[in-house]
Amino acid sequence: MKGLIKFYHPDETLEYHIRKCFCKVVFLNKKNTLVVEVESDDDLDHVEEDSYQNEYPQVSFSLEDFEIPVNTVQQLLGKSFQVPSFEEIETDSGEIEEVYYTNLNINDEEYLDTGDNELKFGKDENGNLKLIWIGYCEDFLTGNKEPLKFKISCSFTQDKLEIVE
Template identity: 45%
Template sequence: MKTIKFFHSDETLNYKIEKSLCKVVFQGNKKCLLVEIHSNDDLEHVEADSLQNEFPQLSLFIDDFPLDVESVEQLNGKKVSIPYGFAEEEDEDGDPVDVYYTSLNVSEEDYETVNNELTFSVNDKGILTLNWKGEVQDFTNNDGGDLPFEVDCTFEEFEFNEDDFE
């Protein structure tokens, strides 16, 4: 199943995933995780008075998060914790810069996600899956509270051979 759920106090917002991407990339001298998850704008399953009608499409991102793996295949069985959406790092000149690891884009606005817990596994078809739980600022009314969310996603383009894991 490919879904994104936001657990708002008034209702659960359910999004279907249209496309997803997972890569391990080299950024400078470190290996980093890159994940993109984009919902579609299908609202057929949504009630007419739902909050979700105001936010028909969204995207979640993980960028430049340092991770000690060489490839996507090595993510199988990994649990990754990203407590904060950004960190202060030094650039090549030694100057401090903010690096944003996680974000949610809704209606052209970006929100930092926190308390991110990612669990990677390979399903019975040999496809990498991700269960991502976290919290994000309430984008529905900006009251300052956080909304818990959960993503269940498969990365169809990455198929594994079972022999790689024996």
């Protein structure tokens, strides 16, 4: 298993198993930016029949274009970043543009912003790069005004490619 995604709703905690995740540092427009994608599987074997999670079998998170002061993924070790959902940035032509960094995709249909994002990088027990991502999102379960806290814990492991001749 690569990790878990948890949503902490007052009625229940939803737990998703991670199917795939990746992290890279990309040189974009003369700056280094962070790109992270985390996608759950849609397996619901561990979920109670009356759980909210049955209505939302799959979620995915993405972060992109967030400027960071490192050049490589290895340099992320021990670093922590506060990432806003979006920022207003002045373009070279003097116009103000909204740049969105993070989003949550529900059931491959609905996109939600995430807020108060904190990303912490370290190593797992096998020496792989590990990410703890904590933040808040809109309550897509019941529509309450209080945002839902979420936590992602994942390890970026190298998948083995098998080539059959």
